Amino acid sequence: MEVRNYSEKQIRLARYAKALGNPTRIAIMNFLASQKTCFFGDIQEILPIAKATTSQHLSELKDAGLIQGEIMAPKVKYCINRENWEEAKALFAEFFSQSVCKGGNCCK
Numbered sequence: 025m026e027v028r029n030y031s032e033k034q035i036r037l038a039r040y041a042k043a044l045g046n047p048t049r050i051a052i053m054n055f056l057a058s059q060k061t062c063f064f065g066d067i068q069e070i071l072p073i074a075k076a077t078t079s080q081h082l083s084e085l086k087d088a089g090l091i092q093g094e095i096m097a098p099k100v101k102y103c104i105n106r107e108n109w110e111e112a113k114a115l116f117a118e119f120f121s122q123s124v125c126k127g128g129n130c131c132k
Contacts, residue, residue, distance in 0.1 A: 037119060040112040043088030048073060049081050053104070056091060062103035064096070 030038075044050060051071055056063060068078040082102070085091045089108040094101045 033115060033118075036111065037115040039088050040090065040108075040115065043084050043090055044112075046081065046084075048077070049085055052078075052081055052085065053090065056102060056104050062101050064099050064101050066099065067102065 044053070048071070052067060055067065055070060066075070066078075067082065068075045071078070073081075082091065082093065086093060089105055090112065092103050092105045
């Protein structure tokens with residue numbers, strides 16, 4: 025099996041893409057992005073998903089660095105990690121701005 029040497033940028037982009045690769049996680053990010061401040065509460069009360077499922081999705085987003093959260097009993101505080109969000113935006117923009125099929129017939 026061939027071992028590849030991926031760049032740090034490729035690894036970070038893949039981590040963000042994996043975390044955002046689920047519609048529920050996109051919905052969670054949309055909800056958090058719409059908040060004027062950090063959200064104190066239970067996201068499963070806002071979105072129609074089970075508590076265990078919510079925890080799994082929040083954990084994936086947190087592990088990727090897209091959100092941050094603190095337990096402040098009895099609630100949890102969730103915020104978008106603005107630094108990593110900006111990095112993800114830049115990495116996706118760079119990735120999708122690549123020119124493809126410069127030769128004309130290659131994609132037909």
